[in-house]
Amino acid sequence: MNQPEIMERTDINDMIAIAIDGPSGAGKSTLAKRLARELGYIYVDTGAMYRTIGLYALRNGADLSSERQVSALLPHIHMQLKFLDGEQHMYLNGEDVSLLIRTEAVSMAASAVSAHPPVRAFLLDTQRDMAKNDNVLMDGRDIGTVVLPDAPIKIFLTASAETRARRRYEELIEKGQEVSYEAVLDDINRRDYNDSHRDAAPLKQAEDAVRIDTSGMELEDSFQLLLRTIREKLG
Ligand code: DC
Numbered sequence: 001m002n003q004p005e006i007m008e009r010t011d012i013n014d015m016i017a018i019a020i021d022g023p024s025g026a027g028k029s030t031l032a033k034r035l036a037r038e039l040g041y042i043y044v045d046t047g048a049m050y051r052t053i054g055l056y057a058l059r060n061g062a063d064l065s066s067e068r069q070v071s072a073l074l075p076h077i078h079m080q081l082k083f084l085d086g087e088q089h090m091y092l093n094g095e096d097v098s099l100l101i102r103t104e105a106v107s108m109a110a111s112a113v114s115a116h117p118p119v120r121a122f123l124l125d126t127q128r129d130m131a132k133n134d135n136v137l138m139d140g141r142d143i144g145t146v147v148l149p150d151a152p153i154k155i156f157l158t159a160s161a162e163t164r165a166r167r168r169y170e171e172l173i174e175k176g177q178e179v180s181y182e183a184v185l186d187d188i189n190r191r192d193y194n195d196s197h198r199d200a201a202p203l204k205q206a207e208d209a210v211r212i213d214t215s216g217m218e219l220e221d222s223f224q225l226l227l228r229t230i231r232e233k234l235g
Pocket of ligand 1: 107143
């Protein structure tokens with residue numbers, strides 16, 4: 001099977017990994033991207049990898065709830081991650097799909113396909129290899145519990161469903177997408193349910209993770225709190 005490929009990485013040992021997990025829309029990617037830049041780490045957005053598979057499954061008309069149908073697509077997926085100016089770009093069979101994977105339809109598809117164990121297995125080694133080769137700040141749902149259980153720094157970033165829906169709604173409107181707040185809240189609730197009730201690597205806080213709830217917090221305050229927390233742990 002074609003494992004996803006990582007481009008332009010350096011090979012050094014003794015890397016430090018920071019795992020940031022949490023539900024959709026907790027501000028993980030915005031905060032993680034900024035934190036990684038500040039700390040000089042590579043930001044790895046694992047959700048983008050599930051989104052890329054979700055997009056491929058949608059394009060191929062697969063029944064997203066069918067493990068058999070979705071698994072049958074995996075050998076046809078050649079996924080590449082390229083880091084261009086510190087930004088992660090996703091390539092699907094040679095096409096840059098970095099923007100295409102950001103729609104609500106792909107969000108739901110990613111959530112659906114991520115429940116299938118063969119999909120998770122397809123991505124696991126790549127995610128682990130990335131942490132072997134660089135200092136990474138990796139965000140997802142199961143980074144602290146499954147992908148990098150030995151990560152020295154684990155954060156579980158969360159916020160109320162309403163706060164997350166409001167933020168996501170504003171982000172989508174800003175991008176020019178036509179959505180209603182109610183529809184976004186509904187999607188968030190459905191994705192939370194899917195992501196935390198699946199059998200394979202469900203979303204849950206690792207026992208040794210620091211829990212940070214950003215409900216009612218401004219982005220800048222969340223950023224400063226996370227940076228302080230990570231710096232204290234790094235010692
Ligand atoms: O972080 P995100 O919203 O881009 O993730 C999209 C979907 O991918 C999310 O609903 C669940 C899944 N996902 C996962 O199962 N495990 C991860 N480590 C990251 C994302």
